[in-house]
Each structure stands twice: as structure tokens, then as C-alpha cells.
Amino acid sequence: MLLLVACATASAAARERLSLDRGWLFHQGDLVEAPIVGHEESYSNAKAGSAGGAAGSEYDDSDWRRLDLPHDWAVEGPFDPKANVAQGYRPRGIGWYRRYLKVDPSDRGKHFELQFDAIATHATIWVNGNVVNRNWSGYNASYIDITPFLRYGDALNTIAIRVDAEAMEGWWYEGAGMYRHSWLVKRSPLHVVTDGVHATPRQLKDKQWSIPVEVTLNNSGKQAGEATVEVTVYDPSGKQVAQRTAQARIGVLATSSVQLPIAINNPALWSLEKTNLYRVTTRVIQGGKVYDEVSLNTGFRTIRFDASQGFFLNGVHVKLQGVCIHQDHAGVGVAVPDSVWEYRLRRLKELGVNAIRFSHNAPAAEVLDMVDRMGFVVMDENRNFNPSPDYMKQLEWMVRRDRHHPGIVLWSVFNEEPVQATEVGYEMVRRMSAAVKALDDTRPVTAAMNGGFLTELNVSHAVDVVGSNYQVPDYDRFHKARPDKPFTSSEDTSAFMTRGEWKTVKEKNLIASYDDDAAQWGNTHRDAWEAIATRPYVAGGFVWTGFDYRGEPTPNEWPSVSSVFGIMDLNGFPKNAYYIHQVQWIKDQPLIYLAPHWNWKQGDNVRVMVMANVERFKLLLNGRELADQKVDPYRMNYVNVAFEPGKLEAIGYKGGKEVARAVVETTGAPVKLELVPDRAQLAGDGRDAMPITVRALDAQGRAVPLANDEVTFAISGGGRSIGHGNGDPNSHEDEKGATRHLFNGLAQLIVQTNYDSKDAVTINASAPGLQAAALTIPVKPVAAEPFVTLADAPLTFVRSWRIAPDGDARPDPNQKLASFDMNTWGWGSPPMRAAAGSKYHLYRASFTPRKNLADGSGHIRFAAIKGKAEIWLNGQLIGKKDSFAAGPLDVALPAGAGKRELNVLLEAEAGQGVGIEGNVTIEPAR
Structure with missing residues (x-):
């Protein structure tokens, strides 16, 4: 069972927010109960708290797997060519989770x-056999008042969750x-x-x-x-700068708001x-006394989308990169893990990204906190386009x-959305926009349209800023037709690259990284950004995508299982697109990059790509000058070079000075x-995780760009592996196993600390024919966040x-009760007490013992029985209590x-x- 214990000091009446991530029981696959056919079963099934099977309080889950959250079971499974290509050929199915609270x-x-x-994706949640919530989106949170249950x-209290990921x-x-x-x-x-x-x-x-400030209160x-x-408002240094109070009176089971x-x-x-x-x-x-307290961060800034000049933050023009x-x-x-999200955002920051579109759903709350701290602007996007009540709740x-x-x-x-060019789309957005504005009118509403914004009536007439996906040929047409409407690219590019590949091999689903290949509807990275950067009225763009992602392996299918759109691969390792954008987006430091690697065969004619944000560059091979060119900031520069081993340099x-x-x-x-x-140490809180780059070196300590060795990992000490990858979109390796191949020189292992860990984490990596590597990562002991601690098995x-009518004549303890008789005998749960009067009292219940018992x-x-007792099981007398006094049995x-x-x-006495x-x-024997 689980004891409800906060591992942090809190006043008796103050709010406690306790992590519920630890100690879940999980079963993959659905658990279907036999059909209900009998009188008594039908009657009982319709009553509160009577959910059967895995949803019920007393279900035997003793052989279920124990795990901690967050958890994604799809990534643990095998790839299946018959599964959905969009979902990365990963079977999903149905799963169950259970947890206990005391x-x-x-x-x-x-x-x-x-x-x-x-x-993910649809969930039905029971508490003590009562359905308490049904959630219809895999991206929004559920807040469930369980007090009455x-x-x-x-x-014990039982939480049961059936997850439909089909x-x-x-x-x-x-x-x-x-x-x-x-x-x-609490x-x-x-x-x-x-x-x-x-x-x-708001700026006055x-x-x-x-x-x-508006505060909404509830009184349960x-x-x-x-x-x-x-x-109370505190400034960035923690100094109090303002305070205000107001009186509130809240009725019983009522909700009310106060303005301050x-x-x-x-x-x-x-x-x-x-x-x-x-x-x-x-x-x-x-x-x-303080009976409740909640804090949040906010910030003071102005934003403006201008129809002719784009986006302004605090009155300063900013191109959305x-x-x-x-x-x-x-x-x-x-x-x-949260720390891996921090790694991903840090990689974007280093790239020069200043804006993120979380497509196509609300992100985790922790991620938005990081965004605020690290300095990005965000397009926060609703998942389901539907103004009906269930879906409007998701937007709100x-x-x-x-x-x-x-x-x-x-x-x-x-x-x-297919209806974006129609009156239907307009009316739907008009209602959803109104719902947004009722909650927050300080930001504009947009919608990501992939066409249709030039019709007589369409979604663009219902939004504040028009978002355009890929419609580069219509940028100027729309601006000419609607010069007073702010406009941004909400999605662009859709170019293809396989990290580390420099020759397109269609039969192997490999695509070269020179930025020559894009989807039919999209553009190369260079073309898409040039179209945005050279038009002042376009507020900016959002490249599809920052990282590769599983599924949607366009333009490929099996055996490809992940996309190749990313500026970076699934690990956050840079593709060539990373350097293209970095030199375009970072202006305050001189940058120059060369591609590809320099491991070729003698006589190969190699197309060399130079990416830079300087004025000119020289290209040298083994000290010989091959080219001296002016840098093209949009198209980049290309030089064909006959390969010879050695050193290729771009200056x-x-x-006139080397920079x-x-x-x-x-x-x-x-x-x-x-x-x-990735970092110098880990926190021993059981949540901190770190990506570790795995690569092969030559005798001179240089990374070998074509290495594909199979690496075996062993982790010991205060942590464990939670997965690995290599960026190969065609790889079907087990992401949770002990081995991983390098792909074009790289792989990534992610280690996470154990809860309450003080020991360093040691990683050993080995590969046939190569010198093994070892790494020890110090672990800093830290206090775990308040949590619900684990205890014994439930x-x-x-x-x-059922409670029989009382009487002075001894009843037959095994007497039969008609299955349709729901009223002759009463109903109850311990404690069950009968007042003085009748001599005999009969109670009946059924149970199914856990497999291990x-x-x-x-x-x-029996914690306590008052009166003499006979205990009968399936018609057999198995125990007695001979004393009238209250006591255990x-x-x-x-x-x-x-x-x-x-x-x-x-x-009764x-x-x-x-x-x-x-x-x-x-229970087990004591």
C-alpha cells in the first residue's frame, strides 16, 4: 500500500502538492470482464463504487509491473510493419494503471x-470503484476532486486508470x-x-x-x-514590491472570484x-492563519504584431526565428524527463531560436516555465478544433x-483544417476566439492555415494574426489583398535530411544533407528563410521541425520509423540544417562551418558546403587555397573539391581580418x-536525467564520423539507463536494451538518478575491437520534492x-437468498453495529483472495468483533470467537x-x- 506522507515540512492547514509519480502498477493490454447476466450482479453493477474488474477496489494486481511516472509504453514495444506509419509503426493499444492511497x-x-x-490518449479514471473522470485528449490535464470518495x-483508497491509446x-x-x-x-x-x-x-x-489579479475560490x-x-508581488530579486488584500465569503460547495x-x-x-x-x-x-497559498511567475512586456513591420517585443522589432x-x-x-526538456531547449537556444510553436498541442507546464526562464516566445496551440462543449473545455x-x-x-x-476556407471554419474560429478572449485578451489569436485565406470568407477574417503554413507563393498576394492584417509563417520548410548522410540513396531511405530536398508542399531551409527574412511584413517563421520525431517518416515508409524534417535528430544532435540556420540567426558572433566530413576515397569529387555569417571566406586543402568567395547569407556557398586525405579549412x-x-x-x-x-553532475532526486554522447575516436583522439560500432552499456551506482538512440530514422533497435549501434559516429545514452541517491553514477561502454570507455558522474544529494511514499503491498x-434481519432464533448462516431479492437483507460496510435487542445477527460478503494468498x-x-461469532466460508465453519467482549479475530x-x-x-450478550x-x-500470515 501507499501511505500519504509529505516528505517536506508543512503547516497543518497549508496546501500540500505531493508527487504521485512513484509506485504505480501497470498492465499492458485490456482486461475485459465477463458479461453481467445475473439479477444480483446487474443490480450491484449499477451502484456507486461497484466497478468490477481492474477498475474495482479489490482487483488482484499482485502480478502487475511496478513502475514510476512519466511512462510511455509504446516506446518499449517492438516495431510492427502492420502498425500505423504515422505513429512510427509502434503498436499502442490499451493499458491499465493502479495505485493505492492511505x-x-x-x-x-x-x-x-x-x-x-x-x-495518452483517452482515459477513464476510477477512485474506489467510482468513475471520477473521462478525459478525451492526450494533451490536456485532468483535475479531479476526489474528496467525497x-x-x-x-x-485503502484505490485509483484505477484505463488508458485507450488506440x-x-x-x-x-x-x-x-x-x-x-x-x-x-491537499x-x-x-x-x-x-x-x-x-x-x-497590463501596461496602462x-x-x-x-x-x-483575479482569484477564484472554492469552498468544499x-x-x-x-x-x-x-x-503579494515580488520582483526578480525576491523583494516585495506590492501587496493587496480583499475579503471573500464563499458559500457551501460554492465557487466565487475576487478582484485585486x-x-x-x-x-x-x-x-x-x-x-x-x-x-x-x-x-x-x-x-x-494561512490556510492556502499558491504562487506563480509572470512578466511585464509588451507585444505587437504589425501588418507591415512584423513583431515587436517591448517596442523593439524582433524577427521570429x-x-x-x-x-x-x-x-x-x-x-x-524535465531535465531532458531543458537540454532540448538549450540546444534550440544555442541554435539561435527565439520562438517555439508547440505543435500541435499544449506542452507540459514545466516546459513553459523553462521557456520563460530561458527566453523564448511561444505560439501556444490548441489540439482539437471543435467549439462544442467537451472540446471547448480543452481550449479554455x-x-x-x-x-x-x-x-x-x-x-x-x-x-x-479542411474547413479553413469556408464559412463553417470562420464561425468555428469566431466562437473559439471569443472563448480565448474571455479568459485572456492581452494576446492575439491565430490559426495555422495551409491555404484558403484569399477566399471571400474564411478563418483569416476571425483571427488577429494570420498564420500561414507553406504558402510562400501567396505571401505577397495576401499582403496586397489584406495590407492591414498582421501575418506570420506559422509553419515552413519541411525539408529532408538524414544526419551524417551526404548521398541520397532512395532504396535505403537515406537523404543527403546538402539542403536540396524538400516536400512537394515545402521549401528547403534556405529558400524558406529567405522568403521570410526578405519580407518585413512577415513577422517570422517556424521551421518544420526543430527536432526529428517518431512517426510521419515522409517521404519514406517502412523501414523508416521517424521523420527526417528536423534541424536536429531525435537526440538533439545537429544536422547540417543546424549550421545553416545558426549562421543566419546569430549575428553577434562570427561563425563558419564546413560540410561534409573529410573521410572519402582518393579522387572522389566532393561537394563542399561553407556556411558562415562573415563577409568572405577562403577554403584551403592541406594549406593550398582552393577558393576565395563572398559569403552568401541566404544560399550558402558551395565548392567542388577533389578529395585527398588531410585537412580542409575554411577561414x-x-x-579583411580573420574572425x-x-x-x-x-x-x-x-x-x-x-x-x-551533458553536464558536470546529476541531482539525486530520482528525476534528474542526463543525455550522454557516445562516439568513437581514432588513435589521435578525433571523432570518427562514419563509425557504426555496436556499443554495450553497463550502468551502476546511483542511477540507471532510461533509454538510448542514435538518430537513425531506419533503426529498429530496442531503445531500452543494453546495446546500441553508433549511427554516423554518434549515439546517445540517457541516465537518470535513483530516488534519494547519494552514489555517483558509473557508465561503462564497450564495443568489439575498441578500447572501452568509463564515465563517473557525481550525484549531488538533494531533498526530494514532497511525495506520496511507498509502503507494503495492498x-x-x-x-x-449484506445484513440479514435480526432475530432471537438462530438463523442458518448459509441460508440462500434469492438473486433478485435486493431488499429483504440490508447493505453495509464496516463498521456495522446493531443495537441491543435481538440475539442473533448475520452478515454476508464475498471476496476473491489475491493469487499469492x-x-x-x-x-x-477482523480488526474488532463485538459478540460471539461463527465464521463460515463457502458453507464450512472455519473459525469461532467465544467471547462477547469486543476484540480481534x-x-x-x-x-x-x-x-x-x-x-x-x-x-449478542x-x-x-x-x-x-x-x-x-x-492478509498474509503475520
């Missing part, structure tokens, strides 16, 4: 909420399972609701700003409550370069959760492995009882499988009551 009686009266940040003390929302790899974090939140009955603080700053004039208590709501506008003068502005974040802390105070990204990574699928959830983030500058309501000049140099050399054969960590509780090793334990459970019928016959006064459990 709630201390001292917490009775508090408000309990389950939070699941995302589950809870049991306290030794009686359902698809996208045409890319979506993973399967509980792939983001989960939480249990709050005072009178509390701030989740996402209930609206704190989006010049340096005068306001945060028109048994009486109306009054409280003081206090909002706060004036802020001359705040430090948030920008891409200086990510100044202010902390807004809201407290609910009753009787001088953006990428679209999905959410999967090598080795882990969509269950990406995204806006409500995300509106405090200064990095978000656009709300996108859809991507590439960049500005103002940058790039070198590629002919290497020898690989002789040893090398492991290159017990079986016998809870649902069906062999005769189990015991039926322990009876051995005879061996046997299947459902058992338990009858308890109680005899004259003038005394009787009853089953505590839990009845099926």
Missing part, C-alpha cells in the same frame, strides 16, 4: 484533488500512457482552485502597469466561509535577453493554465569509445456486506481459488449490541 484520519475535511498532467485510516488525435507519434507527471493536492476546504489565479500584467501608460466545507485573500488589481510602476521588463520574472503569491487567511517541435525524444518516447483549460506566462505571444486555435574574414575558422580532417579507423556528459478489504497462507482478519483462509462467500453469525466494528482484511 489517508490519515486527521486529514478528514480537507479538499483532495488528483492532477494528471497528461495521459475517500476512505480514512487503514482502509485513439489518435494526431498524425505523428503520440506515445501511450501516463507520460507526464501526476500529483495529489488543501483547506476554502481554497484557491487549480489555475485559479489570473495575473497577466509609459512605465505604469497593473496586474488585475460544510459551512459558509469568510477569508482574507492576500496577493495591483499597480506596479517601472517594472523590470521581461525580454528574450533578460528574462525578468515576478512572483505573484496568493494566500487565503482565516483567523490570522522559430521552430515547431513535437514532444518525443530518443530512448524515452513522450515520457521526457490551456488558456487558463498558461495565461500568466510572459513567453506566450500567440494563442493558436488549430492547425491545417572567415570581416573587414572565424572551421576545420574537417581525415580520421583514422576507430580505436576507442568516448562518453561525453491488502484485500472485504467491504460490501489462495494457497492456504492467507488469513481473514484471526482465521486461517483455506486454500482455494476463485470467489468465496463469507458469512459471519454474531450472538443480553442487553448488549453486537457488530463488526473494524476492517475485515485478507
